[in-house]
Amino acid sequence: MTPPPPPPPPAAQADHRRTFPPSPETSGPATTWWGKAWVAALEALSLDPARLARGHAYADAGHVDTITVTPGRVVAYVRGSRARPYRADLRLRTLADDDWDTFLDAAAEHPAHLEALLAKTMPQALLDPDSPLSDVPLLPATAGDLLPSCTCPDAGRPCKHAAALCYQVARLLDEDPFLVFLLRGRDEREILDALSRRNAARTATETREPPSVPAIGAREALEQARLPGLLPAPLPPPAHPGTPPSYPQTRGAPDPLALDHLATDAAIRAHTLLTTGADPIAGLTPWQDAVRIAAAQPGSGLTAATRSLYTSLTRALGRTPTELAKAVAAWRQGGATALEILDEPWDPPAGPFDRARSALLALGHQDFRPSRNRLTAGRFQLRYGRDGLWYGYESDSGSDDWWPGGAAGNDPVHVLDLLR
Incomplete structure (x- = not known):
């Protein structure tokens, strides 16, 4: 098996990085054809359906933290049954310049392809096996095309943590198909600029009658009485926060990593607002x-x-x-x-708290000792929140060092099962 080339050094990746915040809840499987194609490629290359199923469950439960995408690589921390997360890493082979020229030339032959890409959709014809692009794969096609790895002790390819990251990437592809191009080595701006140049060159060689465009004189347009009716509709908000610029390491300047944190956080806040x-x-x-x-x-x-x-x-x-x-x-x-649950114990009403303890006993779980809003048994602990949800905690045996784990929920039995 020929491994993919190593990723470029950090300085070369700075302009090609996309970072996606963690999603606590997912909206189900991939919905677009290209997102489903990514999942199909993953499942075709995997030898262990059981690991894929566990990975799918981890992705659905929101165990995948912030995802960073750079050319040929996807990295994220994935939380499993332990308090400490594992780092999952996906590596893909980037395309050579000749492959990119072949792909872009063929894509530019059809204006509909450019229009579809500008509308953030992936034309299915670009992956048609009978098209000139059949030798330029965008999605993983062979075992050497997608190499998963993880810091967990499981030697599976992929393990459940890397599989969870793969499924989460499919959902990101649903929202932004240009990630396929970034995974193969070029970002959205490079693709659109290259297609625009090719489209302009084609247009310059064609003779066309200029289209008839309705026009209005500037003076008339700026008259106060007409101005309100001529204002264009506001642009729709972008699908995701913008990517901040890269900051150089300059003597006497602020730390570029700190600036990147601030800029990324400001972009996310602005997009949410x-x-x-x-x-x-x-x-x-x-x-x-x-x-x-x-x-x-x-x-x-x-x-x-x-x-x-x-x-x-x-x-x-x-x-x-x-x-x-x-x-x-x-x-x-x-x-x-x-x-607040981590820092402040409180005294909950007896009803839901007592019912939870009885439900745990009825299902064969060992007796949980109550203390204020907490139920503790061995290395597991359940904490009841003022919002009516249960929050799971775990600690090493014999230790009182409690760490949050799993997802919160209404059912204490289910929350406990997520910790095991």
Whole structure:
């Protein structure tokens, strides 16, 4: 098996990186034909349907954290049954320049292809086996085309964590088919610019009558009485936040990674405000906002980039990196409400709390000891929130170091099962 070429160095990837925040809940399987084609390619290359099924369940349960896509590579941290996440990594072979020229020339032959790509859809003819593009694969076609890896001890290809990342990528492809091109080596701007140049060259060689376009004089258009009726409809909001620029490492300048964090966070806030009319951080305390920023990054302070971020946030707020890592795990479990469950025990009403304990006993689970809003048995703990949901926690045997795990839910038995 010939491995794909190594990814380009960080400096070369800076302009081609896309980062997608974690999605706590998914909307089901891929819906577009290209998203389904990605899933079909994954399942055709896998030798273990059971691992795929576990990976699909992990993706549906929101276990995949922030996803970073660069040419030939997809990386994300995936949370399993343990408190510490694993890093899943997908590598794809990038296309050579000659392959790109073949693909772009054939795509530019049909104006409908360019129109479809501008509308964020993938023309199915671009993958027709009878077309000139049949030798230029966009989706994985062979075992050497898609190489999954993971930091977990499972040697499966893919393991359940890498499979979860693959299924989540299919959902990202539903929203933005241009990710297929980025995975093969070129970003959206490069593709559109190349197609536009080819389209302009074709247009310049054709003789056409200029189209008849309704016109109005500038003076008449600017008259106060006519102006309101001539204003165009507002543009629709973009499907996702924009990608921030890359920042150079310059002596005396701010840390480029810190600038990238700030710019990415500002873009996400602006997009949320534009599409929902609500500021996502309105009313947050400085600690809650720091946890929110850290939770948007992959991992739990394990990489060099996140270690720097965790250090700066904890130093500013007088906290420790371990406290921040725990808070991040809680935030990913359920936002500000889950963070409150981590920090503040409270006395819940007896009804739902007692019913939960009885339900656990009825299903054969060992006796859970109650303490305020918490039920504890061995290395597992369930915490009841003011929102009426149960939140799972786990700790090493004999330790009182509790970490949030799994997803919150109405059924304490189901929440416990997610921890096991």
